[in-house]
Amino acid sequence: MSAAPGPVGDPRTLVVVGASLAGLRAVESARRGGFGGRIVLIGAEPHLPYDRPPLSKAFLDGTGDMPPFRTERTLRQELRVDLRLGTTAVGLDTATRTVRTTAGDVGYDALVIATGATARRLPGTGRLRGVHSLRTLDDAHAVRTALDAGARTVVIGAGFIGSEVASAAHKRGLRVTIVEALPVPLVRAVGEAMGEACAALHRRHGTDLRCGSGVAALEGDGAVESVRLTDGTELPADLVVVGIGAAPATGWLEGSGLTLDDGIVCDETLFTGVPGVYAAGDAARWYNPLLHRPMRLEHWTSAAEQGAVAARNALHPGSPEPYGCVPYFWSDWYDTRIQFVGAVAADEVRVTGGDPADGRFVALYRDGDRLAGALTMNGQTEIMKYRRLILGGASWDEALAFAAGRRFGARTTGKVPVRAT
Numbered sequence: 001m002s003a004a005p006g007p008v009g010d011p012r013t014l015v016v017v018g019a020s021l022a023g024l025r026a027v028e029s030a031r032r033g034g035f036g037g038r039i040v041l042i043g044a045e046p047h048l049p050y051d052r053p054p055l056s057k058a059f060l061d062g063t064g065d066m067p068p069f070r071t072e073r074t075l076r077q078e079l080r081v082d083l084r085l086g087t088t089a090v091g092l093d094t095a096t097r098t099v100r101t102t103a104g105d106v107g108y109d110a111l112v113i114a115t116g117a118t119a120r121r122l123p124g125t126g127r128l129r130g131v132h133s134l135r136t137l138d139d140a141h142a143v144r145t146a147l148d149a150g151a152r153t154v155v156i157g158a159g160f161i162g163s164e165v166a167s168a169a170h171k172r173g174l175r176v177t178i179v180e181a182l183p184v185p186l187v188r189a190v191g192e193a194m195g196e197a198c199a200a201l202h203r204r205h206g207t208d209l210r211c212g213s214g215v216a217a218l219e220g221d222g223a224v225e226s227v228r229l230t231d232g233t234e235l236p237a238d239l240v241v242v243g244i245g246a247a248p249a250t251g252w253l254e255g256s257g258l259t260l261d262d263g264i265v266c267d268e269t270l271f272t273g274v275p276g277v278y279a280a281g282d283a284a285r286w287y288n289p290l291l292h293r294p295m296r297l298e299h300w301t302s303a304a305e306q307g308a309v310a311a312r313n314a315l316h317p318g319s320p321e322p323y324g325c326v327p328y329f330w331s332d333w334y335d336t337r338i339q340f341v342g343a344v345a346a347d348e349v350r351v352t353g354g355d356p357a358d359g360r361f362v363a364l365y366r367d368g369d370r371l372a373g374a375l376t377m378n379g380q381t382e383i384m385k386y387r388r389l390i391l392g393g394a395s396w397d398e399a400l401a402f403a404a405g406r407r408f409g410a411r412t413t414g415k416v417p418v419r420a421t
């Protein structure tokens, strides 16, 4: 193996660890860019790479299935990938450029790490049947089976995934309760004011949302039977879905010499600082040159884009491209699409079109005299316009003038006099 990757077309080895969205995009971008060397894709799950967002949406409510992103034939024959599924990376030796796996060592010239994130678990709840998190296809099968059986469902955590699970249970006509420790759902992602609009969405659909509630214990003999809250309330449950966030899957990199700090620390080109090693997706904490700060996102769009850029830069280390983005995510609750762009840290949140009470509106986030973020509910025609404004550094006044011109929804403007965070 050469000490550093040369020009595209050399017989070299690109290893990608993590066979999901970012890993797949890394492979595809390498081939699209003309890389003719060997590609090894290592994935801990036994499944072909698949898309995660439907796991908590159509797959759970029973309206959709889970085809893989690409067939095995496409991966092995068209993309010429040496596919190692059911194989877990357990260590990295950067001196010898070797990934240690449960199925032996794999040498690399260039390495893209895309091991994503794993769901956080409630301590001490692993022994009970019927208690699940939702990160993988196997998790989703278990949750769907319980919903098929008409489970009384308690969701712990009113974040994206918890709220989508509740929504799927509701669509099936099942009774569902959400227990959330914070005062409103999604407070970290959209701020308190708009978190309240999200709470209202749950309540409009009859979901029993209990904010400011802590979980004292999950009760049951073998299988879960109830959730006991800190105020003594007992919630009967056959299914408990724990949606309390995720942590970057970087445990296997301890001691490797990579800098780990809530993710794999990278520069704006997704370079870890260790020759040949790049990171992408939910596992990467990179410096976002557009927002001038390091961040780790758990969003589909940035994971996909980072995978492609990381592979490109890993194969062309002499001319790396920076990756910057205005963060974007979406989430589907009941009949509502929630979309957010930008940053939540803001001095003011203002509804500029529609009405939160109708579940259809645009809200803008101000940071100083700039537009920092935008949230829409059922505003699919609007959201990317605000992303472009943020990208272009629009001032608050420009954003308000733009919003006034859009005339989205019946209502004109209304200020929500609360902090966003």
Ligand code: FAD
Pocket (backbone or CB within 6 Å): 017, 018, 019, 020, 021, 022, 023, 042, 043, 044, 045, 051, 052, 053, 054, 055, 056, 087, 088, 089, 090, 114, 115, 116, 117, 118, 134, 135, 136, 161, 249, 252, 280, 281, 282, 283, 297, 298, 299, 300, 301, 303, 328, 329, 330, 331, 332
């Ligand atoms: P992952 O998708 O987490 O993939 C990492 C892969 O690496 C996994 O297959 C894992 O098994 C593997 N791996 C981990 N450790 C190792 C190891 N040591 N060795 C080998 N393999 C390893 N985003 C949105 O913007 N909108 C949504 O609506 C949305 N819905 C979502 C719903 C669900 C249920 C989930 C779980 C996520 C959702 N997301 C959504 C987030 C989005 O799916 C993620 O941002 C995206 O999947 C990240 O891709 P990734 O490739 O970085 O990581």
